[in-house]
Amino acid sequence: VAELVPFVAEQRLVDHHCHGVLLRDADEATLEALLTEGGAFPGGSPFDSAVGVAFRRLCPPVLGLFPGAPVNEYAERRAVLGAGTVNRRFLRAAGLASLCVDTGYAPEPITSPAQLGELAGAHAHEIVRLEVIAEQAAASGVDAAGFGGAVQAELTRRAAHAAGFKSIAAYRVGLELRPERPSAAEVEAAAGQFLRSPRRLAHETLHRFLVWCANDLGKPVQFHAGYGDRDVNLHQCNPLLLTPLIRELTAPVMLLHNYPFHREAGYLAQVFPHVYVDAGLATHNLGFRASALLAEALELTPYGKFLYSSDAFGLPELYYLGAALFRRALSDYLSQQSLREVPDAERIAELMCAGNARRIYQLPS
Ligand SMILES: [Zn+2]
DSSP states (O other): OOOOOHHHHHOOEEEEEEOOBBSSOOOHHHHHHHHSSSOOOTTSOTTSSHHHHHHHHHSGGGGTOOTTOOHHHHHHHHHHHOHHHHHHHHHHHTOEEEEEEEOSOOSSOBOOHHHHHHHHTSEEEEEEEHHHHHHHHHHTTOOHHHHHHHHHHHHHHHHTTEEEEEEOHHHHTOSOOOSSOOOHHHHHHHHHHHTTSTTSOOOHHHHHHHHHHHHHHTSOEEEEESOOOTTSOGGGOOGGGGHHHHHHOOSOEEEEEOTTOHHHHHHHHHHOTTEEEOOTTHHHHTGGGHHHHHHHHTTTSOGGGBOOOOOOOBOHHHHHHHHHHHHHHHHHHHHHTTOTTSTTHHHHHHIIIIIHHHHHHTOOO
16 A cells, blocks of 8 residues: 555545534444444444445554454443543544534434534534424424524524535435425425424425525535435435536535435536535445545546545544545545646645635635
8 A cells, every 4th residue: 555645644634524423432233333324234244344344444553453453352442441532532533624513413412513623623613404494493383484484594593603504305305406496485385284294304395495595695505415324215316416406506515425426426516616526425435445436526526626524423433534545545546647746736635635625614724
């Protein structure tokens, strides 16, 4: 394995899409449950996979074990050190400058953005999940006529402190959203349907309404695209399905994950001035193939349009793995493309590691 390009190894990253880490210790079963989007299965181990091999090779040394240590020994070492120490070690080792934290997914207690930033020694910023705001408005007892205004007011209030917004329309209705801004009458009619069973929003008109509200506030709007857990219908998550809506939006459109549609996402980033992409989640899930993934994503994506993200959730190891495999992939890319000796190589690498995110989210440097 070639050495990392020094300026890639040293460059602190902006992770523009991630979640909190568990506050509790993670035993072997928890490690298996959270390693991949699929979790455990009978008769085998999720660690026998590309991401499992990368985990076992890269993570044990951070806790003072030899590379390749068995998972049960690793879990024992984790328990001895405790969650606080393990969280801090991996998050510090990831080498992060800033984090944009999606606070909309917390199936059990996890760190707040401030706690995560403290553990990582990085600045933390919040990304507000649009559907959560709609579901909270519904739970507050608002009626259909008041729903649109209540959502708009809350998003405006939250925008003052948030770095951006995120849509999970992909998880609920797929990405084939219509381009038009829904009228007040359409929003009211859709809200009437939603409020009859308001716990989980899944209504095309309302996902689209939320996106337009976020767009009006001018902050970057993240879209889940491509790879996710078994709740997504992956064939409905091709970012190309967003093309008609992208044509109408004016705020930065941030396409998250994208795999296996990362080449399609690269096309959108090339042809639309306000579209940006990443390869989060896939970067660590593909393990040693992360270099191939990045090379494919960058076939069309302009270097000023690609961002780093881990999409890590729960396990601090995933922040570290995402960062380590991204550095490996970017280093390989710069070397293979003969960019390493070009005077601009360092500037280009810095854009993808941090500069693009700082510019688009207007983060302090
Ligand atoms: Zn995520």
